[in-house]
Amino acid sequence: MNKLPEDKKLEKQPTYFLIKINFRQSASIQGEIEWLNKDRRQVLSFRSFLELVTLISDALETIGYPDAEYSFRRWREEDKELK
DSSP: OOOOOGGGSOOSOOOOEEEEEEEEETTEEEEEEEEEETTEEEEEEESSHHHHHHHHHHHHHHTTOTTSSOOOOOSSGGGOOOO
């Protein structure tokens, strides 16, 4: 993952995504996500809801939001790093 230097990180600025759902089948979705940042406008296709969430998570880490106020649950106790 490409991380920006400290001075380039976006501090508490909103990040916007436009999500277009093309198909819904077998309890999942497919479509396109457009990242609407001023300096980084991109469109990617996703093939499942999990892939959509992964793309959003990767985008947030790329712009310096690894310390965002969310945490993912884990199966093993030793993997948990709750704040």
